[in-house]
Amino acid sequence: MPSPARRRDAVARLIRAGRISTQEELLLALARSGIQATQATLSRDLARLGARRVSTPDGGAHYEVPDEPPSEVVALRGLVARVSSNGALVVVRTHPGSAPAIARAIDLARLPEVLGTIAGDDTIFVAPAREKQCRALAKQIAGMFAVEPSALTG
Known part of the structure; x- marks a missing residue:
């Protein structure tokens, strides 16, 4: 079981690497990386990272994390x-x-x-x-x- 900091680093890395639209997609990507997490844990991690969903010109949305907190x-x-x-x-x-x-x-x-x-x-x-x-x-x-x-x- 990875530490919370390692899990959050993996979440940020996955979001920056590709367009993740849902928490379900993110949970699957984490699992493929060998990291198991619950939806509740993932939700807390996203909040701690300052992640947000941003709209795309085609009408969709994806997660984005800031490089550094202000x-x-x-x-x-x-x-x-x-x-x-x-x-x-x-x-x-x-x-x-x-x-x-x-x-x-x-x-x-x-x-x-x-x-x-x-x-x-x-x-x-x-x-x-x-x-x-x-x-x-x-x-x-x-x-x-x-x-x-x-x-x-x-």
Whole structure:
């Protein structure tokens, strides 16, 4: 069983090497590489990698991973304590005084799943564009700031 870091490296390598359209395709490609993973694990890995599905001119879509996380996000990672969701709203808890900077980073990421953010001193409310995306959005934001998936609730 490979380490989580090795598995994530394999996921990123496979996505960069070809057009992977679905998680099922990615799971099969991983299996051909000798790496077994569940869909839930793969979903968490994609969030941690900052992977996203992008539309193609022919109407399809495929996964894409950034080469490097934006430096401003990397610099802010240690400031996020917890990301949770109640199914309608994502709540990001930060260290005191850090919420405005984290909210700004989320806004600048221009995630299509984010309708908007409201930041206080140590709490951010993130409104998802659609209710059904709330839990997935919470996982994606947790991945951006390298918060362990076990910190997700709701």
